[in-house]
Amino acid sequence: MSPPSPVRLKDAMSKWELIGILVVMTALVALSIDMMLPALPDIAESLNPAEENHRQLVVTAFLIGFGVAQLLxxxxxxxxxxxxxxxxxxxxxxVATLVCLVAASFExxxxxRFFQGAAAAACRVIATAIARDLTSGRRMAEVMSMAMTVFMIVPIIAPALGQLILMIAPWRWIFVALLLFAAGLALWLIFRLPxxxxxxYRRPLRPLAxxxxxxxxxxxxxxxxxxxxGAAFFGGLYGFLNTAEQIFAEHYGLGDAFPIAFAAVAGAMSVTSYVNSRLVGRLGQRRLSxxxxxxxxxxxxxxxxxxxxGVDSLPxxxxxxxAAMMLLGLIAANFSALAMENVGHIAGTASAAYGFASGVIGAIIGAGIGQLYADSALPLVAGQAVxxxxxxxxxxxxxxxxxxGVGDEASAE
Known part of the structure; x- marks a missing residue:
């Protein structure tokens, strides 16, 4: 059987359907992380981890699995x-989500969660590779930024969705929701993705190759x-994900209302993701990021x-x-596009290398920042500054x- 012909964006699907697929694929990752945040106290109460801060490992285990598997x-x-x-x-x-659903111990x-993250890693690698297959240069940065703009709505609402589930069902039902979302994504890809x-660009699957x-x-x-x-920068972001529930709910006393504060921070990031999609074609990835x-x-x-x-208040x-985190929207997509600028012919492998190193190193840094939490926001903020x-x-x-500067990005179309 002969391999399929090269696919161009205009032949494969509309630009907006491509963006929609990228959004939903990456949204599965965000939902798998952020919907869990309001459930961390309930998980700790149910499964009794050795130390209070160890409940953060529910996030860290996913992130490490997410990073490691990208190499494959x-x-x-x-x-x-x-x-x-x-x-x-x-x-x-x-399968991994079903095991999470019935897990009888914290371990x-x-x-x-590690294997769930390992499975979800394909969404990031394949989404980036698909975007690079069909676009390049500033066009890729534009598409990725537009996808990121819609995608950033997910972290805004995900903790609230998790909290809503907790209001009517035990924490394990969050995994039921994730299972249904993944099934819906699979059906879309089966019927619409070429x-x-x-x-x-097909490469042999041999160790030396x-x-x-x-x-x-x-x-x-x-x-x-x-x-x-990207690994260093995302370490600060992962530190925020690890400690957000404890800082907002415990240190500042928001309790179940913590998703509202989390949404305010995530909402700021979505604004600049949209701004990036509008400006990157004129200014370029380097100047913005x-x-x-x-x-x-x-x-x-x-x-x-x-x-x-000593000046520490919730507002x-x-x-x-x-103000700091909103700048993520001007950094994340542009760093990814710059990293892929010269390696379109091995987009899958290059995307995996980028995701592995930035994900694993970032998760380890974020875990270190998170474990420094002791009823203070200073370790998080200082860690992000460093x-x-x-x-x-x-x-x-x-x-x-x-x-x-501009480099070669203007001609990489």
Whole structure:
């Protein structure tokens, strides 16, 4: 049987359906993380982890599995195609979610969450690879930013959805909702997604060939540099995900109303994701992401100084945290597009390498920040400031000291 012909965006689907598929695929990851946040106290009460802060591991286990498994999906997607790999991963996700649903111990839940994250990793790898199959350069950054704009609604509503489920059912029913969402996504992909892998880009699934692909990918200066920069930056974000429920619900005393404060921060991020989709075509990924990174670091540093000086109130925390975190919308999609700029011919493997390193390293950094929580927001804010400084240093090294430039991105169409 001959391989399928190359697929162009206008032939495969409309731009808006592509964005919709990317949104729903990545939304499964966000829902799997954020819907769990209001349930962490109930999980801790039900399954009795050894220490109070260990309930954060329900998030961390998912993130580590999510990062590690991306190394596998890249070569599989480059060999067998995008569609069969994502459908197989969704079936695996369903099995892991069922184990989460019936877990009788905290350790079993953590193991199942690891595999649930490992299965969900395919959504990130395949979504990025599909976008790179059909677009490139600023066009890819535009599509990814538009997808991110809609996607950012998910973190706004996900904790509230989790809280709503908890109002009418036990915490295990959150996994029932995730199972239904994954099934709906699988049906959409079965009937609407064509195979987007270009036949000439299919690569053999042999150890030496896989190592050669990863060696080629990690040997690219932009991919390596922006992968490490993304890992450092996302460490601060994952620290927020780990501690958000404890900071809002316990430290500031919001209790069950914590999803409202979380939504305020997530909503700020969605605004700049839309702004990025409108500006990236004119200004480029570098100018937007580098400027946003400096602003993020400055705001986080000032916030840490304010809290250390004893000025700590809920309204001030929300305003300053939202001001910093909203800049994520100008950084995340652009870092991803810059990392993939030179590696379109191995998009699946390159996307996997980016996701693995940024995900695993970021999750470990975020877990470290989270475990420092002791009824204070200072470890989170200070950790984000430090990670911002580290990210700036890595970007400077990657770009050879030339920030806010254009590079080759304008011609990578």
């Amino acid at each position: 999906y890249g070569p599989l997607a480059d060999r067998f195609g995008r569609k069969p790999v994502i459908l197989g991963a969704l079936a695996f996700y369903g 079993t839940l953590l193991l199942a 195979e987007t892998l270009h036949p000439e 896989i190592l050669a692909s990863y060696r080629e990918a990690t040997g690219d200066r932009l991919l390596l540099g922006y992968t490490l920069a 580098h400027g946003a990174l400096f602003a993020f670091t400055a705001i986080s540093s000032l916030h840490a100084i304010v809290i250390a000086a 001030l925390f929300i305003v300053m945290l939202a 990670m911002g400084l580290v990210t700036i240093g890595l970007v400077v090294l990657t770009e050879g000291g030339r920030l806010f």
